[in-house]
Amino acid sequence: MSAVEAELPEPASKIELPVHLGGGGEIPTFDVTLRVRRYDPEFSEESKWEDFTMTMYGTDRVLDALHKVKWEQDGSLSFRRSCAHGVCGSDAMRINGRNRLACKTLLKDLDTSKPITVEPIKGLPVEKDLIVDMEPFFQSFREVMPFLVNRDHAPTKERLQSAEERARFDDTTKCILCAACTSSCPVFWTDGQYFGPAAIVNAHRFIFDSRDDAGDMRLEILNDKEGVWRCRTTFNCTEACPRGIQVTQAIAEVKQAILARQI
């Protein structure tokens, strides 16, 4: 990853394009049924399944189907969303029993011959329909000191960091705090006190940053009985991460760092 690369040769002014290019033809449509877990304590303490059937396109995502329900069938269906392309982390939900972002899950990639189940993520209190209370999740995040601590005298320019040092923690900088990992973790489901994978990922991001001086303090925090040692290495978190972060590996690296420090 050198900064001043050799200049690229100028691309050709004109090329022969393959005939098929861009020619996807008609976008296929299909019928799909969403089976959504509904809950609104203002009206009933019971939660229930509700089915909605609609016609969707091959490029549509689960979020598009939820919007179609909300905008055309039942305006009271409630869920969070914002960017709609997998970077803001608002719409993590349990789709066919797996945690995913609704805006990154294409309907055509699911089995549409059966109803698609959509539920709130597990382990956090449900507020209404697919909306959960995120406060406990962010509380754990805040507890791991998720910010750079540097005790040196600040230079007038940037601190130097080699490309290799930067690469060391690249994977865990991708976290969007969607809670898909933490709320897929069986330990977190049974023990709400467990920090959970996302908080550990964010601690990892700083522990392995060459500019940071508070790694020991974070390792101390995560050496707690509700810390990394609760992890059972089930890999649910890694499978759930919509950003492709190797979550379980990050947790393992934090465990190793704690052990190495004790020696």
Add this chain to the structure above:
Amino acid sequence: MQVHKYDVVIVGAGGAGMRAAIESGQRAHTAVLTKLYPTRSHTGAAQGGMCAALANVEEDNWEWHTFDTVKGGDYLVDQDAAEVMAKEAIDAVIDLEKMGLPFNRTPEGRIDQRRFGGHTRDHGKAPVRRSCYAADRTGHMILQTLYQNCVKHNVEFYNEYYVLDLLTVDEEATREDGTVYLQKKIAGVVSYDLATGELHIFQAKSVILATGGAGKVFKTTSNAHTLTGDGMGIAFRKGIPLEDMEFFQFHPTGLAGLGILLSEAARGEGAILRNSEGERFMERYAPTIKDLAPRDIVARSMANEVREGRGCGPNKDYVLLDLTHLEPAHIDAKLPDITEFARTYLGVEPYTEPVPVFPTAHYAMGGVPTNITTEVLQDNDTIIPGLYAAGEVACVSVHGSNRLGTNSLLDINVFGKRAGVAAAEYAKGADWVELPQNPEADTRALLDHIRTSDGGEKVAAIRKELQDTMDANMQVFRTADSLNQVLGDIAGFEERYSRITVQDKGKRFNLDLLEAVELGFLLELAKVMTVAALHRQESRGGHYREDFPDRDDENFMKHSMAYLDSGVTADSSKEHIAGIRLETKPVVVTRYQPMVRKY
């Protein structure tokens, strides 16, 4: 009714709001009110970088950056503001690095820099490496880093508190020349707690608007669902003008049919655009810097290729972004996210196949007018003491009629910081402004009307029709006919909007109600944009009138200022259209006289 008291209230927790909060929170009792959890803000979707003349990889200086910004904005930029931004850019990047932002690095360990559209060496001679970046997730890193530092400094957030009104009072005052006028003062805000449906009053000495843009007036947009121009809307309803609203940026490379952003960094790293004949057509439109011309020029060129029948695909309605001549390893290192978007959403493998793209509504150059201290103006010269705005909601104006790529991440950092400092310093010396009687009355009436109205019209249907007509008639090519079509359509939508029905009658997380309120802002802002576009009978930057294809400095090198004017009927004179009064404001010119804009 709960009443809270803070020295400083910041509305919005994207880049500008949180950058302000880091400054203000350390100086004054500060609260941040945000419709979304802070990390959901759309700053996180920005990709390519943040320009600053660090000169880490080649010769550069802030004066060149200023010039590029002014020329990029087609000379409608206030040059004093552009100079502030380009100068303070360098510290803004260093600040972020010290806060922990993981920039890509040079072999020497310095912050790496790359090329971006319209950023040039020595006044247009050649592209320059000025954009500081973290792969193609620079906005994500900025948003996370600012949030992390808010946590570090114990900034107080009110998450999912939707601000619906500015509490202002008008007092008679006398100008130096003896004329009497109404001086606005800020007393606080009214907000709606989404979780409970309760209203909360926040009394404050200073209020900072940092609510972002309004891209959802268009159908094809890179903007989040939540970008509905709320901050612009509440200011406008209080008689505060909106500046340069006709200028909306269409980003050239949205994923075709979806609008999802593919960073200009792709072209910065060497990707090029091709039409159905395989031609690198930008060679014809911008012979010197080609695919790295500013966004307005590239977007118009693409739309023109499609119009002239050289579009690709079954409907010949898009062009292609070609990365196939780049090394896959290079793509993975520099553009990992956008290539994943192409794979996920279009099923296209960018290593081997060009990606279908078309312009997507991206950024409002206009907004709430401010001076370079971020103080909001109630007219061309009069500030509203205690009211500040920064980021996309504001118009300083550093972007003029077309924003250069990366200058928005820069804007939020430079002017967000300025706003945080200025608001806190002001609050230290200011007295509380007394709250008006029944401060929540207007907001309660608005919400009650929406909750109880039973005309049967659907919010989603009206919104879709608004977005359709805006895409068809207010996009990269505009004419008087197309703009009048939009205004006629909006008049119909407004009538229907008065008869909407929301299905959700509950208090908890009533997002049905929220969308109805948002639609009110969208309709109002779409109208302001269109009226301003109709009035500007010239072509400049992002505003292209086919019936007036040239820039007309003599008549139009000035900002437009749109005021709510409910007393004026729809059919009065040209300056008073559809309840909106248009005035103008001079452009600040310091070093650079307008020249023909060629690339």
